[in-house]
Amino acid sequence: MRLKRLAGAVVLLAVAAMLVAIPAQAKTLDCSANFSFDRDWSAYEGKNVALVVHGWTGTPMRETASLLASELPASEWVVDTFSYENANGDWPGEDSQVAECLRATLLQYAGATERTGPSIYLVTHSMGGIVARVALNRGKDPQLDDLVGGVITIDTPHRGSPWGGSDVATLAQFIKANSAGDGLPADLCLALHHPGPYPPACDSPPAVSTEIPILQVAGSATLVRTFFHIKVEKYDLNSDGVVWMDSQAGYRNSVDSPQPPAEQASSSVVRCEVLWKDTLGNGVGGELAGFSPSALEAMRLGTADIVKHPLALQTLYGVMMEAPCGHTKMTTNLEAITRVSAQLMEWAKSNVDGWRISADGIGALEVGKTTWDEVSALPGFEGDASYWGEVGCVTGGWFGVGVSQDGLGVLVAGPEASPGAIDVVSLGSYFRTGKAADIPVSTSEGIQLGTSEADVIRLHPEAKAVTHPLSEAITDYQVEDGNGRAIVFGVENAVVTYITVGNVPEVYAIEGCA
Template identity: 30%
Template sequence: MKKLLSVLLPLLLLVTLPAPSAYAQDEASTQHECSHAQPSPLPTRISGRPVIYVHGWLGSSSGHENGPELLEEGLEPGYEVFAFDYSFANTVWGASGEAASCLADYIRQVSAAMTGGDGKVLAVGHSMGGIVIRAAGGILAGSGQGSILGGVVSLGTPYSGSPWGGTVYAEMLQNMRSTGIDPVKVGMPEAETSAAVCLAVPLPNNCAPLPYLPGSTKYAMVGSQIIIERRLFGLKFMSADIPLFGDAIVPKLSATGYVNTSAGTRPSGKFWGETIVECKHTAGYLSQQLLRTRSIAGTAASLIGTTIEALGDQRALDMMREGKADVSQMPLLVYGLFSDCFHIALPDNEDAMTAVVGYLKKMEPPITATDGSGGTADDGQSLGDLSALTGLWRGPVYGSQDGYDLVLELTHKNGTLSGTVDYPQLACSGTWTQTDRTGMTVRFEEQILKDESGRCVRRLDATLTRTATGLHVRIKRFWAVIEADLVRR
């Protein structure tokens, strides 16, 4: 049992790596180091309000987290979502190291690429990503550029650490090693990595403190609270609620603890609110089985089991009230692991992401950028009669990716365009469905139906404009933008 527990907790603590999502998965484009270059590709110009999503500890921007996608779905036109990748330093404490300086550079580059508006960038940080954003904000403020970071929303960020951080986590990893399992070989960090050590409560003296955000930066915090409802005999009126450590890893007071987390300095930034998403789960005691038991031995076993569970719950609750991690909490954490409010599930939690989107919209308005000459950023012309756009179009892709063609065949019916799309070199094809139209642009949802190479994203947003020589296509995803100039075939 002891060995099982020593393996389970580190698995609970893992921020699992996101599943690839891109137009075409390019092995060569994977970022292994920053060196103050762009970790995520940027288009030459950004026409909307940029929102940068920063992943958590042990994560990367190409993983299973759906945060960027939910941001895109929730934000209205006029916002563009990008993902910053610091997987080259994701075991280094977020308040120090190269990740923060790289993010500061990335924010500068995103701001400079904006074709209109005020140059202000928004950022969302999950888990330690919020720490990295704070550190990057401190760097920007130090260089006199703090104003370009318009707003920050943290999601499950351990401002005041985690009870599982520091020595407890280190001991668990050491116990895991004693079972003959090498943490590194299963994709886990060494116990002495600074990210693990500095998650301790309180912050160890040898860990870099968290700088506050620039004074002009708006900030909001989103966290979660998991509650386990224990029912005796399965009866609701004989129940007790046991709150876990917030999302089971980061207590809610830590997730909303921006203030008083940087000793010796005055809190800065403009507070815009906090939200705690709650998930409640019923977990009856073994005594539920007592009602179905007809033997004396079975009844006795159920009573003994229930007593043991109740005593374990009391110990777990007492330790959680003291803010201390304890092995008695493990049975409850198993329920938390499958909760929508669990730490690594927050970027997939629609309620949490709805709160994040709400704060972003209040912080800075969307932007409809212009090219400086009075036209739209797409340099388009009036679309005119859509039926004139029917036919076969083709052109090479450029921007964040290149090396393959986009082939589009458009049809027109009842004032609406639709089409089929093909990427011959990628062996991907699908459909285009019109979703919106203005005087100069048509928006489509691209759905890939055939993907023999497994290199294309299933659904994307595409914008079509008319040019003097043909059609211009712009397809965006949270981490990249591709474009193509199409001519009729």
């Protein structure tokens, strides 16, 4: 009994001693207080962005960001942190100010990258994953569905934690958490759920768009018991000391209806061992201490009954702080960082490689559907439609976007300065603008910028070859789809240098000319 009382006191004193912060004060959340929008955004052009988001009672994860940046190619990636330090104790409910700040930040980044496809990726720890879910609430801002390429949650309590709602969590909330008066105290809402409802008055985190993939990185520690430095027993905790595996990998099961598809969320487990005596912090005494069967069961299953066992609480606190895959050290665990960076690069590659060229459009730009207003609203597109004069024999001349994103020239035909849906999309374009030559998008047959003229002829023997009216060095290979649209492959020096798709006759700048 004395041991239990002592252990319980040690838990509370340890939490109080190691959590350094100021008492919470209610205030209105100012997004700019933790994130500067005043920066050189030109450095982000054409890049992918990994935005690292901390969790409950957390601060900017600069060390995590630095480690991640060291594993991602600097020519393609920028790694930044997003902080809500001044509201890190507020549960991110439906109308969360923190989530609104994150949305605004994501849109700012997307505009800076000047990419049409997804270029922003979230790397979140603990409750930061819940903040991301609220910010990316499917249906709240559909625009983000096309801008965010993936979310990685590290040790996120999708289904809560047995620490949530406990006296220890309440103490940590009081000592370390800051509040902007934005919802309930998070320590209450982090309690276990699914099975079972969310704690009363706590908004349940929504699902994100099914178009955004999720990787759940989970830490799972094994507790090793020694006797005079000899390993005699091992206990697989299935947790990082704070969040159990069924919660860390529980995104799908934390959503009531409709449940996200199985293929949207995957999981990756980082395992490690920690000596039991190290978690207790009392050397040989830790080797002699023992758990009751009920305490062991509560630790294994991660039930709320853990709070009834002071020695178990003290041990789990030690796992959280000392284990290489514990809740605290997972943010700098090199194995976890490597898995995160590998997933980010895979997503980024698939997002670029996933662009397809057809007679109906290129990527997100659809002929006959996408309007000029929608084009000009996309991040990275600049300039108004401007008159370029007659090209070839097209009646009424041409209008278009002078500077475009990733080398995509959006062309429309007609006498108005603001026509309706786009008629033509060009990759590379006659004007050689942007970074088109670096974009590995292709037709279903694999034709892309740089494809040989011989391959174009082999794959499309039906193509009509016409000399370009402005240069005898360029040959246009025209392939009609039979539905009033066509693809034109512009070949110069025996390779494809531009691809134009769209409506006939607008797609043919030389239609009807001698």
